[in-house]
Structures are given as structure tokens and as C-alpha cells.
Amino acid sequence: MAGEPLLEVNELKTYFFPDEGVVRAVDGASFAIYPGKTLGIVGESGCGKSVTARSILNLVEAPGRIVSGTILLHDDFGTIEITHLKPDSRTMREIRGAVIGYVFQEPMSSFSPVHTIGSQIMESILYHRKVSKKEARARGVELLRQVGIPRAEYRMDEYAFQLSGGLRQRAMIATALACDPKLLIADEPTTALDVTTQAQILDLLRQLQSQNGMAIMLITHNLGVVAEMADNVVVMYLGRVVEEGPVDDIFYNARHPYTQALLRSIATMEDEPRTRLPTISGSIPHPYNRPHGCLFHPRCPQFMRGTCDAHEPTLRPLNGSQSVSCFLYEKSDVRSQMSDGVAGRGAV
Amino acid sequence: MSDTSPILEVKKLRKFFPIRRGFLRTTVGHIRAVDDVSFDVRSGETLALVGESGCGKTTTARCVLRAYRPTAGEILFRSAKGDVVDLAGLSRGRLRPLRREMQMIFQDPYASLNPRMTLLDIVSEPMEVHGVSNRRQRVERVAELLGLVGLRPEYMRCYPHAFSGGQRQRIGIARALAMEPRLIVADEAVSALDVSVQAQILNLLLELQERLGLTYLFVAHDLSVVKRVSDRVAVMYVGQMVELAETRKLFAQPLHPYTSALLSSIPEPNPRARLKRTILQGEVANPAAPPSGCYFHPRCPHAVEVCKTTAPTWEELEPGRFVRCHRARELTLAGAAAGLPVGTSTNTYLPSTDTL
Numbered sequence: 181m182a183g184e185p186l187l188e189v190n191e192l193k194t195y196f197f198p199d200e201g202v203v204r205a206v207d208g209a210s211f212a213i214y215p216g217k218t219l220g221i222v223g224e225s226g227c228g229k230s231v232t233a234r235s236i237l238n239l240v241e242a243p244g245r246i247v248s249g250t251i252l253l254h255d256d257f258g259t260i261e262i263t264h265l266k267p268d269s270r271t272m273r274e275i276r277g278a279v280i281g282y283v284f285q286e287p288m289s290s291f292s293p294v295h296t297i298g299s300q301i302m303e304s305i306l307y308h309r310k311v312s313k314k315e316a317r318a319r320g321v322e323l324l325r326q327v328g329i330p331r332a333e334y335r336m337d338e339y340a341f342q343l344s345g346g347l348r349q350r351a352m353i354a355t356a357l358a359c360d361p362k363l364l365i366a367d368e369p370t371t372a373l374d375v376t377t378q379a380q381i382l383d384l385l386r387q388l389q390s391q392n393g394m395a396i397m398l399i400t401h402n403l404g405v406v407a408e409m410a411d412n413v414v415v416m417y418l419g420r421v422v423e424e425g426p427v428d429d430i431f432y433n434a435r436h437p438y439t440q441a442l443l444r445s446i447a448t449m450e451d452e453p454r455t456r457l458p459t460i461s462g463s464i465p466h467p468y469n470r471p472h473g474c475l476f477h478p479r480c481p482q483f484m485r486g487t488c489d490a491h492e493p494t495l496r497p498l499n500g501s502q503s504v505s506c507f508l509y510e511k512s513d514v515r516s517q518m519s520d521g522v523a524g525r526g527a528v
Numbered sequence: 529m530s531d532t533s534p535i536l537e538v539k540k541l542r543k544f545f546p547i548r549r550g551f552l553r554t555t556v557g558h559i560r561a562v563d564d565v566s567f568d569v570r571s572g573e574t575l576a577l578v579g580e581s582g583c584g585k586t587t588t589a590r591c592v593l594r595a596y597r598p599t600a601g602e603i604l605f606r607s608a609k610g611d612v613v614d615l616a617g618l619s620r621g622r623l624r625p626l627r628r629e630m631q632m633i634f635q636d637p638y639a640s641l642n643p644r645m646t647l648l649d650i651v652s653e654p655m656e657v658h659g660v661s662n663r664r665q666r667v668e669r670v671a672e673l674l675g676l677v678g679l680r681p682e683y684m685r686c687y688p689h690a691f692s693g694g695q696r697q698r699i700g701i702a703r704a705l706a707m708e709p710r711l712i713v714a715d716e717a718v719s720a721l722d723v724s725v726q727a728q729i730l731n732l733l734l735e736l737q738e739r740l741g742l743t744y745l746f747v748a749h750d751l752s753v754v755k756r757v758s759d760r761v762a763v764m765y766v767g768q769m770v771e772l773a774e775t776r777k778l779f780a781q782p783l784h785p786y787t788s789a790l791l792s793s794i795p796e797p798n799p800r801a802r803l804k805r806t807i808l809q810g811e812v813a814n815p816a817a818p819p820s821g822c823y824f825h826p827r828c829p830h831a832v833e834v835c836k837t838t839a840p841t842w843e844e845l846e847p848g849r850f851v852r853c854h855r856a857r858e859l860t861l862a863g864a865a866a867g868l869p870v871g872t873s874t875n876t877y878l879p880s881t882d883t884l
Binding site: 344403404427432441446448449451454 | 694723800812
């Protein structure tokens, strides 16, 4: 991968501690985001993709917290370790909005219903930039226009409920872009939208990226959206990264059984009518009841007894760019060493 | 597999909702939720109703089930006895015996099951309503139904909270099947589910259809799902049906520009096909104040003068292919596979490992 990463996440663990037990929402996720590139994070519900994003912004709510790992933000000023910052610290607030913009999944509930769209965009500009109210408003109108909202001056004084879903999501993107962030985190930005609106929003994100060269972290469960947008893809399952690599490798040369199964199980436009889909057997385990060893082994068609249910695989590079966390691709000598190690420990 | 006689025939269906304003709640206008919709559903087939939110597909489905009383039009249902009844104007009492023949599967498996009822109560409730009073019979039937949808009968004393989204949707399906219905309306039955679970439920629906000879009216917005399950597809836009055709034909060669745009908006899980699509500009028209002429003309890339002034009619262009467009005869529109570059085999992204 060319260039220096903008953001590096290493072995991030974010756990939640409700009264009932521990939920390991993110359990050792590592990846990097590069300037001007789009990283797609895919996975089914409960795989920890949204919590990963919130961890990057240090917005994890109680009873959750970042337990370990590092999140390094390489800014012009140097490197900032986000996990060391207090969530309400000055630096963290500077980063949110100004360096990292966030597009939330639900545009209806993430705008305040009692403030106008304009005042919410201006709030962010006035916080981060030394500008007058008038200048902030002008910038707000410009932003709304940039994201393709017709009659922008007029929309500035409207409330979120007066906008359609597509316009609201555009306004959300405008708010996130208000201070030219270097990284835009978009958490399921099109999930609540219709397909034609979705196509418009994805196109808009691509256009904005080519104009200002920001990095995008796109979180979605829709593999079609990922194929359309991402340069690199991270596949998550139960809080772990199971596979990572360039978009072409993930879609045409998926190595992890989960990625393969996920790709097979989606309905596509090329399917013949009235045909059965291959499915992944079983369902996503309950968070309090995580399997031992490889988290995917109870559902895996290539499950190896004694290996997959006993040891945890680690994310290892396969070739230059693609990494996978699966025993199928670990060299046999490594596997035998590991079982030796266990036998040795057993003897003690 | 299916005989071609229709089980359901909808003719010129209209459903307008009044817009009330002010202190006296006077009617100031109407939302034309369903505006002149005609179609039929053949026995044993799956007809999909697709369109974007607010296009009236759910309202149409609810009119068919008579959850709403239509403003105008006919809903002709062929009952099990073989006689054809117009549901549109039927009284509650006359509807009741017919209700057991048509059931619904709901979108949200979290909201559609009462958390304070056990599976036994949930699945046997329709039997109670329709007069199966023997409890032992009901328990036996529930066990059978749970088995049919792939759940263990032992679960019948559990409450819904113990189940995942996919399992809950199976419970909803079991409840819909309780009275041996002939027509099932599935309103976005898989859209709330994760992809891997979605596939399981779609397969279950296909299997049940074959085993029990069911007819589905499948309401959905996801065209790739629709392509999997349906025999014919009807596309709606702002309360009107714009195209109805056999699934394969509609996807390969749509006749209405809106269908074509809809097909091209869908992101394909195929990175090499990206950036090849036409993006529809503008927003869906307001059903309270639709545009003049063809409702789609402000967004249509092929609109001409006549589209702005005259509303197109619903006509049968070829046998079984209906369309509402002035230019349907002259236009050649792109279908679903148009985004693929030449020479790309369509399934290259599928890994070739054997069983799953």
C-alpha cells in the first residue's frame, strides 16, 4: 500500500460490561486507513463494526469502554493516540468534526428536532473555526449546495422533519463535512434509504472524495455497496477481523470460509428466478455465549476438529496485501507446533 | 406447478387517504396512495410488488387483505369453494370466513410478535380466532407447524425474546400458516434480516410454497431478493403500477424507464462492474400533488412533450407484459446485466468451494 496511513487501529478491544456479563463487541481489531482511499468494513449485525467506529471517535457509551489496543491518528501536527485521550477532552473535541467527520446511520434521529438544519451545521463550524456567524452561515449554504440540496438558503432554516430521507442524509453529510475532515466515517449511510437515493448518495460521496481527497471509512452490511465504493475491505465477525484485503481480492479471491459463505448467500441480480440460495448454517452466536477457538467454527463447512475449536487463529498476511485469520492457511508446521505446545502444557 | 387461473384479481384499485387540517379537521386534499392499480395473481405463483418507499405497495397489499377499505375498485378473490367474491365492499362478518384463506407475514420480526405470549399462544391464536377449540388439537398443530418452518417443537413454551431475528421470522411464518391459507402476503418479509439469515428465510418460503401449494404476494423493495423468489414482478411508482411482467423478461429487458433506472441503481457485489450505471436524479413525486401527465416525467431521461401533458394508460404491450409509458414501443432500455463489462463471466466472484 502506497503512502502513510492516516489512521491505524491495532488490536482494539472494546468491551461492554452490563450487569449480565461481558460483551466483547470489538475483540482485537486491526486495520489501517489511507488518505484518499475508502475502507469498507463489512459484517452482519453484532459484528462490532459500529462500535469500532465509535471507538475511533472515543464515543463509546457506558457500560462500554476501550479495554486495550491503540488507535493512532497521523495528523499534520504529529501522531495522536486516541485511546489515551479523555472522551470529553479538548483535543478529542477538536478531532471530532474537524479531523474526523461522522455520518450516522439514522438521519432522522441524529439531527436535533428542535434546531434548524442550518444552526446544526453552523454549530460545528463556529466551534472549530474562527469565523463570524455570517461567514458560518455562508459556508453552511455552500455545503448544502455542494451535497446537492436544492434551494439551500431556504433549507438552512428548516427542521429535520421537513426534509425527505435522502435530503436529510445529504444534510447529515454536509454537517460531517463542515470543517473539511481528513477522514469521513460513514456508518450505514444508505441503509435507511431507497435504492435510487442510495445510488445518489454513494455517487455524492465518491465525488466529494475525488474533490477533497479525504479518506472514507464505510461501514455497511451491504456487500453491493462495498463492491461499489471500497478500495480495501475488512470483514468482521463477532468483533474480530477475519479477512482483510483489496476489494478485488475479497470479492474474487475470498479465502476465509465466512467471507466465501457471505458472498454466496447474497441474492444478486444475476441469479436465475426461483432458485435456492446457498446459506450459512446456524445463526450468529449470542454475545454471552461465544464459541471457543475460532469464533466461526460452529458454522464453518471446513471446520477441523481439534484445531479450530481449540485454538484461536490470528490475522496473518497471505500475500502482499490480503490477510486472513483462518487455520486453513496457516502452514502445517505452525499448526503442529501449536498442538505440541498445548500437549506440553497439558503434561505440566 | 401452477394452474394459470387467477386466485386474485385486482381491478382499478384506488385508495386515497384524506389530508385533514385545522381545528375542524376539514379535508383539504387527498394522498393518492394507490391510484388505478390492476393486476392478477395466479394460483401457486409468486407475484412481487416492488417500488420505493411511499409508492403504495404496502397500501395495495393491505387493501387486498382488506386491512384497509379501498376507495374504489374491485378485489376479486377466488375462495377455496371456487366462488369468486369481491372483497372490496364486503362487510366484516362476510369477510371473516375468508380471512383464514389469506394471511400475512410481517416485516419486523421484533415488533410483530407479542413478547408476553409463548410460541404456542402466538402460533395457535389464529386457530382460536377461527374456532379450533380443542386445546390438544391446537398443541399438535403448533408442533407440526414449528417443525414445518424448521424450529424444534420443544420451543413452544418459550417466549419470543429467546429467539434470533431469523428464528422469529420463522415463528411469524408458522403463525401465518396456521389456518392453511392459500394466499400469503409477505410485506418486506426478509428486509429486516441479516444477509446470511435472509437466504435461509427465502429458501424456506420457496420450499413451503412447493410443499403446500401456496400463492405469494411478495412486497419488497430489494430487487435482487425479488428476482430470487418471484415468477412475475409488478413495479409501482407514486401509487401507480408502471410495469408488470414475467421476472426474467422484466430484468432482462424492462419496458418502463423507471424500471430500468431502478435496476441500474442496485449496487452489485462485483467490484469490476462499478461506475457503469445511470443515476436517477431528483426525488420521488409527492402523492398528494403528483406532477401532470406521466408521474415519472420530471425524473425521466426519455421524457418528451406528450409525457408532461397526457397521462399514459396501462396497456398490455405483449401478452402478459403490461406497461404505463407513452414511449414503451420505441425505447430500448438497459436491463439488469447492462453494468457488466464485456467478457466478464457473471459468476466469477463466487468462490468455488463445494458445499455450504
